[in-house]
Amino acid sequence: xxxxTQSPATLSLSPGExxxxxxxxxxxxxxxxxxYQQKPGQAPRLLIYDASNRATGIPxxxxxxxxxxxxxLTISSLEPEDFAVYxxxxxxxxPPRGTFGQGTKVEIx
Amino acid sequence: EVQLLESGGGLxxxxxxxxxxxxxxxxxxxxxxxxWVRQAPGKGLEWVSAISGSGASTYYVDSVxxxxxxxxxxxxxxxxxxxxxxxxxxxxxxxxxxDYYHLSYYFDYWGQGTLVTVSS
Numbered sequence: 349x350x351x352x353t354q355s356p357a358t359l360s361l362s363p364g365e366x367x368x369x370x371x372x373x374x375x376x377x378x379x380x381x382x383x384y385q386q387k388p389g390q391a392p393r394l395l396i397y398d399a400s401n402r403a404t405g406i407p408x409x410x411x412x413x414x415x416x417x418x419x420x421l422t423i424s425s426l427e428p429e430d431f432a433v434y435x436x437x438x439x440x441x442x443p444p445r446g447t448f449g450q451g452t453k454v455e456i457x
Numbered sequence: 458e459v460q461l462l463e464s465g466g467g468l469x470x471x472x473x474x475x476x477x478x479x480x481x482x483x484x485x486x487x488x489x490x491x492x493w494v495r496q497a498p499g500k501g502l503e504w505v506s507a508i509s510g511s512g513a514s515t516y517y518v519d520s521v522x523x524x525x526x527x528x529x530x531x532x533x534x535x536x537x538x539x540x541x542x543x544x545x546x547x548x549x550x551x552x553x554x555x556d557y558y559h560l561s562y563y564f565d566y567w568g569q570g571t572l573v574t575v576s577s
Contacts, residue, residue: 391552391567391568391570392494392567394557397557397561398563403557403565437502437504437562437563440562441560444560445504446494446507446564447504448503448504449501450501
């Protein structure tokens with residue numbers, strides 16, 4: 349079973365700063381990785397799929413990169429609404445499933 | 458507008474059963490897989506189950522195999538999650554989520570969630 353490890357657990361930054369979040373897979377997931385944002389009391393929101401493709405309606409300040417086992421979500425300049433928890437997720441066709449990382453909280457410094 | 462609306466959560470004793478429903482609208486229901494994803498209080502996300510657009514194929518995380526069953530009624534645009542032999546560790550908010558594209562296991566629309574509490 350593939351395990352996703354996100355780092356850091358918490359990122360303390362100020363609005364306008366650049367955020368860099370990491371997700372490492374225990375074995376290669378090719379480019380089959382997504383990123384989600386979740387705010388308190390809300391459902392998650394799909395940001396990035398297939399490692400680097402922005403989902404519909406996602407602002408350009410969000411970008412994803414990586415392949416194989418190492419992936420990065422970058423928020424180029426944090427807006428007040430970007431402070432939230434971010435999860436990476438890998439998809440697998442066999443066995444069919446979608447495994448999540450444990451999350452990175454981006455908090456206001 | 459795509460909408461997913463879960464219902465059926467509540468308090469149940471260990472060993473009990475519960476059926477969750479997910480009513481969908483705003484997209485061609487039979488063209489997309491639908492998934493259940495859960496989140497224990499204060500914890501991360503866990504994918505639980507998926508059902509293909511036709512309903513012919515179903516998938517489960519190992520921890521619920523043999524206890525949970527997913528199904529869909531295309532005439533009602535509704536997906537169900539039958540949960541039997543419930544355990545304390547099944548306590549979570551259960552979200553239904555639509556695949557971004559069929560069986561992509563990326564989820565672009567989510568419901569608001571329904572809370573399942575397993576406790577005596």
